[in-house]
């Protein structure tokens with residue numbers, strides 16, 4: 001895991017920070033979507049999204065995954081509309 005990513009993240013408590021930075025990757029912090037994931041040891045990179053810190057109980061940041069894909073979708077829709085308008089004219 002990239003140390004630069006984890007050290008700048010606003011983790012709620014020292015326990016969270018320690019587990020996120022733990023070499024076994026018990027908790028993953030995914031800055032792109034503001035998500036904390038409990039690692040699933042299935043040989044892949046699966047994780048279970050958590051909404052509250054297991055140690056201090058702080059509500060974790062809202063995942064931006066939906067907002068991200070909504071933004072992608074509206075960009076695609078705009079592109080399609082633009083193309084449709086171009087074809088119509």
Ligand SMILES: [Zn+2]
Pocket residue numbers: 011012013014015016053054055056057058
């Ligand atoms: Zn915490």
